[in-house]
Amino acid sequence: MTTADTTIGGGLTARLAHFYRRSEGARGLVLLTPTMLIMLAALAAPLALLALYSFWTQDGYVLDKTPTLAQYATGIGRATYRELFYRSVEISAVVTLITVLLAYPMAYFVAFRAEKKFIWLILLTIPFWTSYLLRVFTWKLILGYNGVINSGLMSLGIIHQPLELLLYNPTAVVVTLAHAWAAFAILPIYVSLEKIDRSLLEAAADLGDGPIRRFFRITLPLSMPGVIGAAVLIFVPTTGDYITPSLVGGSGGVMIANVIEEQFDKVGNWPLGAALAIASIAAVGIVTLLFVAAMRAAAARIR
Amino acid sequence: MRTGAGRGGVGLLAYAIFYLGFLYVPVLFLPLFSFNDSVFITFPIAGFTTQWYRQMLEDSAMLRALANSLEVGAITAVLSTILGLLAAKALTRYRVPGGNALLAFTSLPLFIPDIVLGISILILLNTLGVPLSLITVIAGHSLICVPFAITVLMSRFDGFDKSLEEASLDLGENGWMTFWRVTYPLALPGIISSLLLTFIVSFDEFLIAYFLAGSDATLPIYIWGQLRFPYKLPAVLALGALILVASTILVVIAEWVRSHGMKDRHKMVGA
Numbered sequence: 001m002t003t004a005d006t007t008i009g010g011g012l013t014a015r016l017a018h019f020y021r022r023s024e025g026a027r028g029l030v031l032l033t034p035t036m037l038i039m040l041a042a043l044a045a046p047l048a049l050l051a052l053y054s055f056w057t058q059d060g061y062v063l064d065k066t067p068t069l070a071q072y073a074t075g076i077g078r079a080t081y082r083e084l085f086y087r088s089v090e091i092s093a094v095v096t097l098i099t100v101l102l103a104y105p106m107a108y109f110v111a112f113r114a115e116k117k118f119i120w121l122i123l124l125t126i127p128f129w130t131s132y133l134l135r136v137f138t139w140k141l142i143l144g145y146n147g148v149i150n151s152g153l154m155s156l157g158i159i160h161q162p163l164e165l166l167l168y169n170p171t172a173v174v175v176t177l178a179h180a181w182a183a184f185a186i187l188p189i190y191v192s193l194e195k196i197d198r199s200l201l202e203a204a205a206d207l208g209d210g211p212i213r214r215f216f217r218i219t220l221p222l223s224m225p226g227v228i229g230a231a232v233l234i235f236v237p238t239t240g241d242y243i244t245p246s247l248v249g250g251s252g253g254v255m256i257a258n259v260i261e262e263q264f265d266k267v268g269n270w271p272l273g274a275a276l277a278i279a280s281i282a283a284v285g286i287v288t289l290l291f292v293a294a295m296r297a298a299a300a301r302i303r
Numbered sequence: 304m305r306t307g308a309g310r311g312g313v314g315l316l317a318y319a320i321f322y323l324g325f326l327y328v329p330v331l332f333l334p335l336f337s338f339n340d341s342v343f344i345t346f347p348i349a350g351f352t353t354q355w356y357r358q359m360l361e362d363s364a365m366l367r368a369l370a371n372s373l374e375v376g377a378i379t380a381v382l383s384t385i386l387g388l389l390a391a392k393a394l395t396r397y398r399v400p401g402g403n404a405l406l407a408f409t410s411l412p413l414f415i416p417d418i419v420l421g422i423s424i425l426i427l428l429n430t431l432g433v434p435l436s437l438i439t440v441i442a443g444h445s446l447i448c449v450p451f452a453i454t455v456l457m458s459r460f461d462g463f464d465k466s467l468e469e470a471s472l473d474l475g476e477n478g479w480m481t482f483w484r485v486t487y488p489l490a491l492p493g494i495i496s497s498l499l500l501t502f503i504v505s506f507d508e509f510l511i512a513y514f515l516a517g518s519d520a521t522l523p524i525y526i527w528g529q530l531r532f533p534y535k536l537p538a539v540l541a542l543g544a545l546i547l548v549a550s551t552i553l554v555v556i557a558e559w560v561r562s563h564g565m566k567d568r569h570k571m572v573g574a
Contacts, residue, residue: 028397032405035390035449039409042446046423047415053426102322109319113312122558123323127330129550133509133523134543137530138329141336141344148332148344155347182326233413240416242510247530257418264422264514274426277419284416 168250192226387452
């Protein structure tokens with residue numbers, strides 16, 4: 001009693017301290033401050049500056065800060081860059097589709113049929129904790145001119161000349177990425193399947209739905225949040241992947257990240273690189289939003 | 304599941320095993336070829352040797368890069384876990400105005416390609432005149448690790464009862480002692496998983512480090528440089544095989560700590 005009296009009756013600091021202890025929001029915001037400051041400094045400020053750079057011009061060693069849309073005109077106008085945008089989005093879309101389709105039955109198995117879920121989940125995630133760089137590189141060993149497939153087939157006498165069409169093309173990029181990102185599809189789909197109330201499935205069975213009809217009317221629509229989440233988690237980062245197209249893509253499998261990197265390294269045209277980066281975030285963002293909206297509409301229709 | 308456990312179930316199990324093969328076979332080529340007695344990666348392998356492991360251990364540039372990566376990974380893990388701990392506690396324990404928007408903001412790095420994060424931080428550092436070093440790599444890595452730390456720690460905080468902390472405050476402990484004696488022990492398994500996860504993410508990260516490292520190479524940057532030279536390849540594979548073994552051990556420990564922590568929690572609540 002007496003302590004409370006002195007707190008309220010005390011000076012301004014004591015009053016603030018009292019307010020701080022009483023107000024949940026204030027305490028929460030104080031706790032959040034360090035993290036938010038770091039995120040502002042390392043995320044918001046750099047992205048704002050990137051946007052600014054995209055309106056400037058590199059003139060030899062001098063940076064011309066007169067605002068202009070010239071970089072965007074080059075980035076979107078030049079056919080080679082436009083083609084790279086299309087190709088990056090196309091490759092990532094195919095990767096996303098294949099990865100999700102392959103992962104869905106696997107996630108379904110773990111959620112509904114597996115005896116020891118925990119062991120399966122650990123087994124499925126272990127390969128993803130090894131170096132991404134080496135995981136991608138291992139496909140170069142498999143698909144290469146003297147690689148595992150070619151040398152294996154030759155030692156079996158099936159072919160006499162190494163196949164050249166395995167490596168350095170968009171298909172090699174798709175196969176490699178579908179392998180490298182598998183965990184990002186399995187886990188979200190598994191989580192959404194696991195959440196499904198099993199009594200709904202029993203109700204559908206009792207009401208006469210066969211397994212296939214039941215799957216399409218109940219399991220699939222209810223697992224759509226996981227499928228959408230998986231698709232976004234794979235599509236967004238793979239459009240900007242640099243390692244895979246560099247190692248297994250060859251000239252036909254170059255993606256937008258390779259050109260952005262060049263502008264910051266060899267070419268030294270930062271404003272153009274910034275414009276390409278902003279344009280690629282915008283393109284990926286638009287495609288992602290359209291996709292999520294379309295999937296939600298489709299899921300609502302099935303229900 | 305009552306129905307459909309017959310033929311469909313066997314088909315699914317066969318698919319699951321095939322899928323595990325698809326995930327593991329390519330990765331297992333790393334250890335396989337690291338013992339291959341030939342510089343050329345051809346199948347079947349030429350013979351057994353451990354010379355690539357010896358060659359790798361004598362490579363001082365590689366050892367320096369390894370030391371750099373361990374240092375960057377450890378500092379990043381501690382930093383991003385502390386930041387994640389503060390944010391996770393704030394977002395799960397208090398009704399913060401605009402909490403969902405703030406949470407979405409902290410998870411933004413997951414939805415922006417690494418190349419964009421890397422170049423934009425590079426531009427900022429260049430504008431401010433900050434020289435590139437391992438410290439700038441730590442800054443970039445902490446940014447991408449914070450969302451992972453927050454996710455792991457929020458699920459841990461959501462899992463235990465808020466009234467335990469309230470009871471401690473009601474019994475007269477101050478905020479700091481409550482954190483130290485109640486919150487921290489309960490969150491410990493989450494803290495350990497967060498430290499391991501963020502360490503592995505940082506240890507493996509290539510692209511952001513590539514832009515921000517300056518002249519100090521981290522291990523992925525060093526490996527990237529070696530991939531161009533075929534004769535150096537077997538030693539890189541040996542290194543890859545060791546990373547595979549070490550990270551498998553770490554993951555198993557992390558999972559063990561998590562499930563063990565769960566059991567402890569039930570014990571405490573039960574007692």
